[in-house]
Amino acid sequence: MSIDMSQFHQVFFEECFEGLEAMESGLLSLDIGDIDSEVINTIFRAAHSIKGGSGTFGFTVVAEYTHIMETLLDEMRDGRRQVTKPAVDVLLGSVDCLREMLTSIQNEEEVNMASAAKHQAALEMELHGTAGGSHAPAPAHHEAAAPTPVAVAAPEPEEEEDEIEEEQGWKISFCPYLSLLRTGNDPVRLFREISELGELTSHATIEDVVPFAELDPEECNITWELKLVTDATEAAIKEIFSWVEDDCAIEFAPLAKPKKAKKPKAAAAPAPAPVAEAPKVEEHAPVAAPAPAAKKPPVEADASKNAAPKASSSIRVDTDKIDTLINMVGEVVITQSMLGLVGENFTMDKVGLLKRGLAQLERHTRDLQQSVMNIRMLPISFVFSRFPRLVHDISTKLDKKITLKLVGENTEVDKAVVELINDPLVHLIRNSLDHGIEMPADRIAAGKPEMGTIELKAYHRGGHIVIEIVDDGRGLDKNKLLSKAIEKGLVEETAILSEKQIFELIFMPGFSTAEQLTDISGRGVGMDVVRRNIQSLGGNIDIISELGKGTTIAIHLPLTLAILDGQSVAVGDETYIVPLVSIIESINITEKMLNKVAGKGETFKLRNEYLPIIRMREIFNVKSGAATKPNEGVIVVVEGQGALCGFLVDELLGQQQVVIKSLEANYRRVEGVSGATILGDGSVALILDVPGLVRLSVR
Amino acid sequence: MASILAVDDSASMRKMVSFTLKTAGYDVEEAEDGVDALEKAKKRTFDCIVTDVNMPNKDGITLIRDLRQLPQYKHVPMLMLTTESGMEKKQEGKAAGATGWMVKPFNPDQLLKTLLKVLG
Numbered sequence: 001m002s003i004d005m006s007q008f009h010q011v012f013f014e015e016c017f018e019g020l021e022a023m024e025s026g027l028l029s030l031d032i033g034d035i036d037s038e039v040i041n042t043i044f045r046a047a048h049s050i051k052g053g054s055g056t057f058g059f060t061v062v063a064e065y066t067h068i069m070e071t072l073l074d075e076m077r078d079g080r081r082q083v084t085k086p087a088v089d090v091l092l093g094s095v096d097c098l099r100e101m102l103t104s105i106q107n108e109e110e111v112n113m114a115s116a117a118k119h120q121a122a123l124e125m126e127l128h129g130t131a132g133g134s135h136a137p138a139p140a141h142h143e144a145a146a147p148t149p150v151a152v153a154a155p156e157p158e159e160e161e162d163e164i165e166e167e168q169g170w171k172i173s174f175c176p177y178l179s180l181l182r183t184g185n186d187p188v189r190l191f192r193e194i195s196e197l198g199e200l201t202s203h204a205t206i207e208d209v210v211p212f213a214e215l216d217p218e219e220c221n222i223t224w225e226l227k228l229v230t231d232a233t234e235a236a237i238k239e240i241f242s243w244v245e246d247d248c249a250i251e252f253a254p255l256a257k258p259k260k261a262k263k264p265k266a267a268a269a270p271a272p273a274p275v276a277e278a279p280k281v282e283e284h285a286p287v288a289a290p291a292p293a294a295k296k297p298p299v300e301a302d303a304s305k306n307a308a309p310k311a312s313s314s315i316r317v318d319t320d321k322i323d324t325l326i327n328m329v330g331e332v333v334i335t336q337s338m339l340g341l342v343g344e345n346f347t348m349d350k351v352g353l354l355k356r357g358l359a360q361l362e363r364h365t366r367d368l369q370q371s372v373m374n375i376r377m378l379p380i381s382f383v384f385s386r387f388p389r390l391v392h393d394i395s396t397k398l399d400k401k402i403t404l405k406l407v408g409e410n411t412e413v414d415k416a417v418v419e420l421i422n423d424p425l426v427h428l429i430r431n432s433l434d435h436g437i438e439m440p441a442d443r444i445a446a447g448k449p450e451m452g453t454i455e456l457k458a459y460h461r462g463g464h465i466v467i468e469i470v471d472d473g474r475g476l477d478k479n480k481l482l483s484k485a486i487e488k489g490l491v492e493e494t495a496i497l498s499e500k501q502i503f504e505l506i507f508m509p510g511f512s513t514a515e516q517l518t519d520i521s522g523r524g525v526g527m528d529v530v531r532r533n534i535q536s537l538g539g540n541i542d543i544i545s546e547l548g549k550g551t552t553i554a555i556h557l558p559l560t561l562a563i564l565d566g567q568s569v570a571v572g573d574e575t576y577i578v579p580l581v582s583i584i585e586s587i588n589i590t591e592k593m594l595n596k597v598a599g600k601g602e603t604f605k606l607r608n609e610y611l612p613i614i615r616m617r618e619i620f621n622v623k624s625g626a627a628t629k630p631n632e633g634v635i636v637v638v639e640g641q642g643a644l645c646g647f648l649v650d651e652l653l654g655q656q657q658v659v660i661k662s663l664e665a666n667y668r669r670v671e672g673v674s675g676a677t678i679l680g681d682g683s684v685a686l687i688l689d690v691p692g693l694v695r696l697s698v699r
Numbered sequence: 700m701a702s703i704l705a706v707d708d709s710a711s712m713r714k715m716v717s718f719t720l721k722t723a724g725y726d727v728e729e730a731e732d733g734v735d736a737l738e739k740a741k742k743r744t745f746d747c748i749v750t751d752v753n754m755p756n757k758d759g760i761t762l763i764r765d766l767r768q769l770p771q772y773k774h775v776p777m778l779m780l781t782t783e784s785g786m787e788k789k790q791e792g793k794a795a796g797a798t799g800w801m802v803k804p805f806n807p808d809q810l811l812k813t814l815l816k817v818l819g
Contacts, residue, residue: 003718
């Protein structure tokens with residue numbers, strides 16, 4: 001039977017990456033000097049699983065590598081080896097190396113053997129105290145050696161036929177101990193197997209069988225004399241008995257007289273030799289056969305064909321969520337059949353029933369939608385879990401002492417957000433590590449604890465998720481920022497900026513405050529890119545900082561990128577959707593509340609605050625009978641970019657959940673519009689990008 | 700067809716084992732560690748157990764030992780999947796009552812061939 005092993009590769013890769021993550025976080029949490037054996041065990045098991053799987057699925061390079069790691073970890077686990085800081089660092093390096101290898105294999109790229117060899121040498125140095133020595137052969141060598149002498153090692157009689165010399169059969173004396181049956185073994189099955197090798201005659205010796213009254217059916221009292229006419233080797237027969245060799249006494253003797261003369265097979269004699277010389281190879285032999293494709297890095301032609309990562313994106317979902325979903329579907333089906341019943345022979349007196357059914361359907365559809373969206377929700381820990389390692393590595397490199405605190409890791413957020421938020425966060429944390437937290441000596445001098453703290457927080461607020469990076473470092477220096485910006489010509493020398501505006505300067509393209517660029521941060525990807533990425537997710541980023549005390553960077557992101565609660569508003573003949581989260585209130589205003597400020601346009605007074613009015617009609621150039629005077633329409637008060645303002649629209653329609661369709665994908669990017677949706681009547685409505693509109697109107 | 704309980708904490712190995720056995724027509728149930736397996740084995744009596752050794756919560760050897768204590772599993776064949784470095788585990792496994800073992804890495808054909816040794 002042939003089974004296509006490649007169908008399990010995806011699961012295997014996912015599992016490996018999970019295992020590597022577990023190893024990594026385990027290694028990071030190890031407290032040198034006070035080792036938690038359960039943690040070591042977990043790390044060991046992860047390495048062990050990767051080794052077992054990669055062997056089975058034919059990724060020999062990975063199996064070889066993890067084998068060394070496993071040996072090292074096994075010694076640590078048994079307490080034969082001290083867990084030291086250098087050893088942990090080497091293991092962490094190995095985790096990276098494995099991750100690299102697996103990614104290459106997954107994408108069908110060539111494995112970087114040079115890097116692997118380097119890490120392997122470090123591992124072996126740790127293991128043996130020498131850089132490899134006799135263990136040196138790089139995995140590549142094994143691969144080259146593996147394919148040829150392979151099959152010989154397998155104890156399959158057919159293949160060994162030719163290698164047999166004189167033997168024509170064996171006499172086997174098989175005396176099971178009383179306990180043989182207790183391991184689930186059964187002499188009958190053993191005999192069945194041997195009989196496949198040749199002609200078997202058995203003679204049971206029942207002299208030792210105890211009297212019936214004393215007989216314990218779970219004990220084996222019988223012994224056997226077996227005669228097997230075969231040309232199989234002793235080893236092949238012993239292999240069959242290998243499971244019971246400790247539960248029986250067994251003796252082999254060649255049959256005294258061959259039944260017929262046999263032609264000597266001189267040519268066959270040398271054959272067994274290579275087997276003995278290549279004992280190491282046999283372990284890998286079975287692997288080579290089932291998955292030849294994965295055995296070695298694919299040739300270049302293949303690699304270029306599959307330039308893009310091949311991995312299909314998949315998601316792990318809590319079974320509870322799926323159960324809820326199935327429950328919902330059940331409800332919908334019930335409602336549907338109920339409505340079907342109402343529709344059959346419909347008469348007007350059933351209108352009440354119909355309405356009730358439709359209301360039910362609406363509720364269930366909403367619930368169903370919620371549950372489906374829920375499936376896409378992942379805990380933010382998927383992103384956060386990478387940071388302890390990052391902080392560990394970078395702080396070591398910088399000789400700084402820094403602890404990372406994670407808060408709210410279980411906060412859930414859409415998968416798409418999880419995937420896209422990683423890079424901006426890495427950048428921000430690198431910044432905090434590099435520029436935020438001071439050197440230990442400086443901290444002590446400033447009267448702060450030597451150990452710096454970075455806190456990474458996530459929580460829900462409204463329809464948003466907020467991620468905060470809080471450090472207790474040196475904070476932003478306003479004067480320095482401002483003079484730098486002036487020096488770079490980013491702001492006018494005479495400009496008067498608020499504190500907030502000064503902090504925002506760091507998001508400007510071409511702005512970098514570090515006097516010296518290091519390899520940690522400042523690799524040319526500026527904060528402007530970070531902000532742009534976050535805005536493209538429909539979020540925004542704020543900075544609060546106090547000189548000498550620290551900096552807080554807060555990122556606000558929508559929970560999902562697919563659906564939003566919206567308020568439909570009418571402007572002339574057009575319908576627009578305003579995201580509900582941005583709406584503070586909607587009011588009718590009187591002429592008295594209006595105010596014209598020279599050079600600043602129209603404003604209106606709302607509870608002692610003057611807010612600018614943005615006329616939707618003018619922004620979108622709507623011609624048809626729209627309200628021209630603010631007091632004729634409705635003012636929708638919204639918050640965007642931290643400022644309040646009023647949108648002038650004709651009237652409010654309804655509130656509804658809308659599915660966001662990308663305008664960029666279907667048309668092109670339009671300023672002030674974040675997307676489009678299709679309304680119940682089939683027409684298209686634009687979804688307003690509130691911060692974008694506020695920015696637009698300021699200009 | 701014989702019923703088999705496949706126990707492995709690694710999803711890919713478990714799926715591979717289970718898929719192979721199902722393709723061959725066996726009635727297969729999966730368990731993700733020793734605790735899960737013991738629970739499932741109590742609910743119905745399998746004709747054979749195939750288990751990994753290294754697992755969280757309850758390892759394969761302890762699982763075999765626990766199962767052998769149950770009257771319905773006294774003579775049921777139990778195979779353990781070990782790696783070559785775990786050869787010393789074989790002895791431990793035998794002592795716990797394992798019927799036999801398979802050395803990883805193995806391929807589907809080897810798995811089926813080995814099962815034929817203990818089933819039928």
